[in-house]
Structures are given as structure tokens and as C-alpha cells.
Amino acid sequence: MATETDHSPGEAVAARIERRWATLSIVIVGVLVGMAAFIGIHQATMPQGRVEIADPKTLHLSGEFTESNLGSEMAADGSVTVRAIGQQYSFTPQCIVVPADTPINLRATSADVVHGFLIEGTNINTMLVPGYITDLPVRFKAPGDHVMPCQEFCGIGHQGMWGKVKVVDKTAFRDMAAAKRRLTCVD
Amino acid sequence: MSDHPLFSTRNPWFGISVGITAGVAVLSAVVGLIWLPLLQPHLQLTGVWDAICSAAGVPRAAVQETAVKPDFKTSNVVMTSEMLTKADQVSIGRGATLAQRCAICHGPQGVSDAHSPNLAGQFAAVTYKELNDFKTGARVSVVMSPFAAAMSDQDMKDVAAYYAYLPRVPSNNLDTGRPAPAVVVTGAPMRNIPPCGSCHGDIDNKAGSPWLGGQSVVYIKAQLEAFASGARRNDISQQMRNIARQMTAEEIDQVAHYYEAQP
Known part of the structure; x- marks a missing residue:
């Protein structure tokens, strides 16, 4: 542009610096977007893919969170769905049994207030919010026992709210699933 | 520029x-x-x-798959913490008349020594829920089931309001000096046992959990054992079975004696 030639050298330097700072800020935005995508894909954070709702007052009357439908279910393709609820002051089922090295869908919700859902020794750590269904795709590497404390203060009996997760061998789980449609390890 | x-x-x-x-x-x-x-x-x-x-994040109702149906009756009462907390005088009056038929076991003032629950001062939501569960068959008792079968929803609400209105009367075994067992005070966190009072009213009340003070030791033990064995299953989503199953026989005995001695 014709007018540019009339400017002092100081203005050219200012423009160059301006351009570099602009480039740097765009790169920072790009890195942040990329980081969010990366940790999402690699499940360092587990943003939920969809929002599903369920009435906390009537969970026991109908739908997938009725007492007899809770526990682990094995689908025809070998994947497993676990359904559980949190309530003041226990998880039902109190002991969740899952196979190792298998894609698992954890579905849970709360029947009253906000509860925490944390499985020790894994990166599973989320909240059970009344009215909403928590849905997590997870995979346990090896057989073993984990404790599952409620990690969100849910009332005066909160510290007594603990569940258990028992990860068993794949074939052992398959045998159990053949005998029963919904599995738990409550004794 | x-x-x-x-x-x-x-x-x-x-x-x-x-x-x-x-x-x-x-x-x-x-x-x-x-x-x-x-x-x-x-x-x-x-x-x-x-x-x-x-x-x-557009919310949607969960996809309805074929859920496994229970092979036993479950409670169909929808519990909320506000339910039946504001009784009117008419309801209490009707309840008083209806409650005459309950007196032979539960006492004319809602208190008796017959090892049946003392109902005087019981939370209305509790009496209503149990009557409802007896009526639907979610809870079974040879004595109570026939009584509840003939009651309308309003009858159950009225009787519950009447008993909630009566003052609590301590049992003959009142002993406030009796030390509270550990399971009552702190529960047993690693076994998923919260302190009893966090639901049963001494500290906080969860809708549907009864006041236990002054109840007969025989009754409390029988119910805890029934929850633990699964003989009684009208607690919504196993809320009490989860606790009772983890309690030792000794703990059950301790809490039953402790609560009988409370006002």
C-alpha cells in the first residue's frame, strides 16, 4: 500500500511484534483445543457423550434401575453393561462383579442426592447426580478387588457409604453370566 | 497510523x-x-x-430396554422427604377412629408390650409406607396383611397422621444411661454401615426410616434378621438390606437392646 512507505521504521517494528504475538496466541488456543481433544480420546478425562435423564423418585418403579435389573449384564457381543444406583447410604448392588479386559459400560444414577462414584486403583471417578444417568465406557486390566467409596459428601452417614468392585477372569465371568442374567457379588 | x-x-x-x-x-x-x-x-x-x-448435552430419556422383572413384589411407594409432614385435624380425627381396630396389638395409645411396633409418635411417612407395602404384598405378615388389604389410600394416610400426632411414650425398659454400641455411634464404614441415627431420626431422618426408640427388642431383631436374610424385601432398592447384611449377630443384638432402652 502506498501509504506504508511514508511510515517510520518504528511502525514496521510494531507491526512485526504485533504479528508475532497474534501468532503466539493463536498457537496457544490451538494447543489448548488439541490438548482437550487428546485427553478426551485417551480417557484421561471422561467427558460424557450424551445426557440421559431418569426421575430419581421413581427409579424403583420402572425402567432400567429397578432392583431386579441392577448388576452386570453380558450382551451377545461379549460386552458388559453394569447398572447401579447410589442412595443414602449405600450403593446397590453393594458388590459389583465385572470381567477383566472387556469393554464395560457403567451406567449409574442417584436416588436422592449427589453421590460420588470412585473406583480405587482406576481412573474411574465421577458423580451420580439425581435426575441424570452417568454412563462411562471402562475397561479393567486385571482381576482383583477394588473398593468404591462415595467421594462426594452426601449427608451425615456419608463416611459409611462404600461399595466393592470385584474384577474376575473373563472365562469365569462368562460361566457366571450363563447361569444368571444380572450378576452381583453380594453375599 | x-x-x-x-x-x-x-x-x-x-x-x-x-x-x-x-x-x-x-x-x-x-x-x-x-x-x-x-x-x-x-x-x-x-x-x-x-x-x-x-x-x-440435549437431555433425552434413557433408551428403554427389556429390564429383568423382579420375581417378588417390590414397594411401589414414591418417597419424598416432604411427604405427609403437614397433617390436618380432620385427617388426624379420622385416623383416630380408624386406629381403634389397631389397638389390640399396637395399644390404645399406640404403645404396647406385645412386641408389635409402638406407633405413637412414629413418622407418618413410615406408617403410611408400611401399610401400603402390606396392602400390595411387598411386605408380608399374617396379621397385618388382611388389615391393610381393606384400607383405602386415604385410610392409610389418616391412620399414619393420627399415630404421628400421638406423643411418644417410652417403653418399660427405658434406660437412657445405657451406653450406645459402636455400630450405633459410628457405624462400620468399611462394611458400608453408616451410623443408625443418620437415617433413623436421632441425627437425621431419611424418608421411610422409622423412629426406633422404645421399639421391642424382639421386633427390631426379627426385622434386622429378615432384612439380612432377604426374607423382608420392601426396603426400596435394598437400602436396609445392604446395611443389615453386613451386621454381625452380636451387633444386631446390641442395637436391638440399645434402641429398646431409648425414649
């Missing part, structure tokens, strides 16, 4: 910075709303629009 206006398409700085910002926004939206959701097969998305709605 140039004389061009700042916000103008002829200002290259303006054009380029707005362009890049919009580009980053569009790219992030495509990545976040379309590409990443579609990478997750377990979401079972039906298309691009479904992916966008899902990622944007």
Missing part, C-alpha cells in the same frame, strides 16, 4: 484476525461436536445431527 477505520474489511489486521478466530471456532466445533463423538462407537450415534445434539 493509517487513516483507515479499525473495523473495516480494508484493514488487513482486522480481516485476518477475525478470520483466524472464526476459523479456530469452527474447527473446534467440528472436532468437539462431530468428530470426537463419532469416534466413540459405544454412543451408537445415528448421524451428524445426533452427534451434535449429544455433545451439546
Whole structure:
């Protein structure tokens, strides 16, 4: 542009610096977007893919969170769905049994207030919010026992709210699933 | 400085910075709303629009699959913490008349030594829920089931309101000096036993959990054992079975004696 030639050298330097700072800020935005995508894909954070709702007052009357439908279910393709609820002051089922090295869908919700859902020794750590269904795709590497404390203060009996997760061998789980449609390890 | 206006398409700085910002926004939206959701097969998305709605958090009712139906009756009472907390005088009066038929076991003042529950001062939601469960068969008792079968919903509410209105009367075994067992005070956290009082009214009340003070030791033990064995299953979503199952026989005995001695 014709007018540019009339400017002092100081203005050219200012423009160059301006351009570099602009480039740097765009790169920072790009890195942040990329980081969010990366940790999402690699499940360092587990943003939920969809929002599903369920009435906390009537969970026991109908739908997938009725007492007899809770526990682990094995689908025809070998994947497993676990359904559980949190309530003041226990998880039902109190002991969740899952196979190792298998894609698992954890579905849970709360029947009253906000509860925490944390499985020790894994990166599973989320909240059970009344009215909403928590849905997590997870995979346990090896057989073993984990404790599952409620990690969100849910009332005066909160510290007594603990569940258990028992990860068993794949074939052992398959045998159990053949005998029963919904599995738990409550004794 | 140039004389061009700042916000103008002829200002290259303006054009380029707005362009890049919009580009980053569009790219992030495509990545976040379309590409990443579609990478997750377990979401079972039906298309691009479904992916966008899902990622944007449009709520939807859970997909109804065929749930396994229970092979026993479960309680169908919808409990809320406000339910039956505001009784009117008419309801209490009706309840008093209806409660005459209850007196032979539960006492004319809602208190008796017959090892049946003392109902005087019991939370109305509790009496209503148990009557309802006896009526539907979620809870079974040879004595109570026939009584409840003939009651209407209003009858049950009235009787519950009447008993809630009566003052609590301590049992003959009142002993407030009796030390509280550990399981009552602190529960047993690693066994999923919270302190009894966090639901049963001494500290806080969870809707549907009865006041236990002054109840007969025989009754409390029998109910805890029935919950533990699964003989009684009208606690919604196993809320009491989860606790009773973890209690030792000794703990059950301790809490039963402790609560009988409480006002």
C-alpha cells in the first residue's frame, strides 16, 4: 500500500511484534483445543457423550434401575453393561462383579442426592447426580478387588457409604453370566 | 497510523484476525461436536445431527430396554422427604377412629408390650409406607396383611397422621444411661454401615426410616434378621438390606437392646 512507505521504521517494528504475538496466541488456543481433544480420546478425562435423564423418585418403579435389573449384564457381543444406583447410604448392588479386559459400560444414577462414584486403583471417578444417568465406557486390566467409596459428601452417614468392585477372569465371568442374567457379588 | 477505520474489511489486521478466530471456532466445533463423538462407537450415534445434539448435552430419556422383572413384589411407594409432614385435624380425627381396630396389638395409645411396633409418635411417612407395602404384598405378615388389604389410600394416610400426632411414650425398659454400641455411634464404614441415627431420626431422618426408640427388642431383631436374610424385601432398592447384611449377630443384638432402652 502506498501509504506504508511514508511510515517510520518504528511502525514496521510494531507491526512485526504485533504479528508475532497474534501468532503466539493463536498457537496457544490451538494447543489448548488439541490438548482437550487428546485427553478426551485417551480417557484421561471422561467427558460424557450424551445426557440421559431418569426421575430419581421413581427409579424403583420402572425402567432400567429397578432392583431386579441392577448388576452386570453380558450382551451377545461379549460386552458388559453394569447398572447401579447410589442412595443414602449405600450403593446397590453393594458388590459389583465385572470381567477383566472387556469393554464395560457403567451406567449409574442417584436416588436422592449427589453421590460420588470412585473406583480405587482406576481412573474411574465421577458423580451420580439425581435426575441424570452417568454412563462411562471402562475397561479393567486385571482381576482383583477394588473398593468404591462415595467421594462426594452426601449427608451425615456419608463416611459409611462404600461399595466393592470385584474384577474376575473373563472365562469365569462368562460361566457366571450363563447361569444368571444380572450378576452381583453380594453375599 | 493509517487513516483507515479499525473495523473495516480494508484493514488487513482486522480481516485476518477475525478470520483466524472464526476459523479456530469452527474447527473446534467440528472436532468437539462431530468428530470426537463419532469416534466413540459405544454412543451408537445415528448421524451428524445426533452427534451434535449429544455433545451439546440435549437431555433425552434413557433408551428403554427389556429390564429383568423382579420375581417378588417390590414397594411401589414414591418417597419424598416432604411427604405427609403437614397433617390436618380432620385427617388426624379420622385416623383416630380408624386406629381403634389397631389397638389390640399396637395399644390404645399406640404403645404396647406385645412386641408389635409402638406407633405413637412414629413418622407418618413410615406408617403410611408400611401399610401400603402390606396392602400390595411387598411386605408380608399374617396379621397385618388382611388389615391393610381393606384400607383405602386415604385410610392409610389418616391412620399414619393420627399415630404421628400421638406423643411418644417410652417403653418399660427405658434406660437412657445405657451406653450406645459402636455400630450405633459410628457405624462400620468399611462394611458400608453408616451410623443408625443418620437415617433413623436421632441425627437425621431419611424418608421411610422409622423412629426406633422404645421399639421391642424382639421386633427390631426379627426385622434386622429378615432384612439380612432377604426374607423382608420392601426396603426400596435394598437400602436396609445392604446395611443389615453386613451386621454381625452380636451387633444386631446390641442395637436391638440399645434402641429398646431409648425414649
